[in-house]
């Protein structure tokens with residue numbers, strides 16, 4: 001028996017020119033991306049990249065400085081019955097330590113007008129049925145995370161926004177979560193899940209949105225990162241656009257990393273060198289980048305200097 | 317909105333704090349009952365049954381002081397728990413419209429304060445009546461005072477909870493909220509009253525605890541806020557109620573615009 005309806009309708013998430021300043025800190029900087037239903041979208045970036053801030057703005061917990069985000073075309077506060085549309089797991093959230101886990105979910109069910117029988121179902125779904133009578137104060141990190149997930153699924157929502165949901169989960173828990181998310185996505189739901197570990201996400205996500213220092217680095221299907229990524233070259237040049245065109249012409253996937261740096265996926269020094277020489281392109285720096293996903297991720301998220309403009313993926 | 321109030325009441329019901337408030341209210345009421353049997357005659361103090369209408373009203377309303385102390389506390393707890401245990405995120409995810417959340421909390425803490433006052437009256441019945449009988453007092457004379465006293469006490473509890481809720485919204489910190497709410501009524505106010513009521517025509521009757529006395533009606537205040545000295549006129553009960561509502565809703569309003577709308581990170 002499935003405790004999640006297969007009829008749930010996912011809605012797209014749109015983030016447009018979002019900027020958030022905390023005093024002098026720009027946590028999110030002109031960020032634009034969209035998330036489609038029926039797919040798992042990994043929202044990736046290193047610590048302090050602005051992931052949590054973005055998700056909190058999306059859920060109307062934090063006021064943006066400028067820009068907008070919508071779920072199914074509406075702002076979160078304008079959604080009539082939010083728990084039935086959007087489920088969320090957020091960092092730095094807590095429970096009343098003296099309240100029992102079951103009571104926490106009952107409280108949510110009352111507030112959202114959801115039938116109480118659902119509480120038992122989601123507790124079973126996340127594997128907390130046996131501990132439901134315990135006070136949350138005695139819960140482990142992983143158990144709290146499962147309880148949050150149970151709360152997110154309570155209203156059988158079509159959209160899930162999860163901030164580092166695998167935090168504290170054991171390996172079985174992580175595998176279980178992965179399967180659950182896949183199933184939910186297959187049912188047509190929209191799933192946006194943040195992480196600072198690409199390796200962990202690579203087996204789960206369909207799409208990626210990579211941010212660094214509040215800016216968008218890459219958005220697209222995971223294959224953007226994996227295709228022909230066995231080797232690539234990082235080239236610093238005064239003519240990045242021309243280099244990108246040359247790279248594309250040779251069948252590689254060039255990405256602009258900063259104002260003067262291009263990452264040419266699929267290229268080897270032996271393949272790219274002659275092309276550069278033949279086209280008289282000035283090169284300041286030419287480095288081969290080892291190309292497992294994790295190092296590509298590091299490359300994408302650390303190589304940008306403050307002054308650089310947002311990176312676009314230069315796709316064929 | 318009804319769902320929201322119900323879930324706020326459920327929250328109160330499923331944590332120990334509000335039950336501790338009920339218990340302390342009952343205990344303080346027991347103390348109030350005891351003191352209403354201590355009657356002074358010509359400078360001598362006796363433990364004896366209250367007989368005059370005024371003394372009997374003090375017995376029926378023995379939970380008044382308990383309410384002055386504990387009703388603001390429940391209001392403070394209702395809102396500051398959200399910050400203390402970081403559960404505001406969960407609350408706002410379910411109800412992103414924050415003004416509605418504040419309103420539901422005002423209603424819920426008001427309802428809980430009524431639970432507290434009902435517990436207090438139950439204590440009066442359970443302890444005060446047997447004691448009255450044992451000391452040879454008249455139960456029917458006491459019951460005559462129920463009508464005049466009960467509505468005022470209920471209203472005082474209700475309004476003081478709203479006042480506490482307002483203070484809690486403003487300061488967010490649980491301990492600071494309790495200290496401030498009680499500091500104003502129990503410490504600051506008597507001082508202000510003592511200073512200003514002796515100065516010409518300074519109206520101190522709109523201050524929260526004096527407004528509470530006005531609402532509670534014919535009760536002679538004992539202990540709290542009594543520093544005004546003889547002759548200080550109280551407001552009419554409805555003006556007192558308006559004054560208290562202004563304190564509670566006013567501080568909640570200011571709190572809403574200054575702190576409650578802030579980012580929740």
Ligand SMILES: Nc1ncnc2c1ncn2[C@@H]1O[C@H](COP(=O)(O)OP(=O)(O)OP(=O)(O)O)[C@@H](O)[C@H]1O
Pocket residue numbers: 022025026027045046047048049050051052053054091195196581
């Ligand atoms: N309430 C706040 N006040 C001031 N600065 C903040 C606040 N919240 C976040 N920031 C800053 O905003 C930036 C982005 O933080 P955010 O929590 O969104 O990052 P993150 O991508 O979620 O990181 P992590 O992977 O560590 O969770 C950081 O520089 C952080 O210090």
Ligand SMILES: [Mg+2]
Pocket residue numbers: 051052053091163
């Ligand atoms: Mg984060």
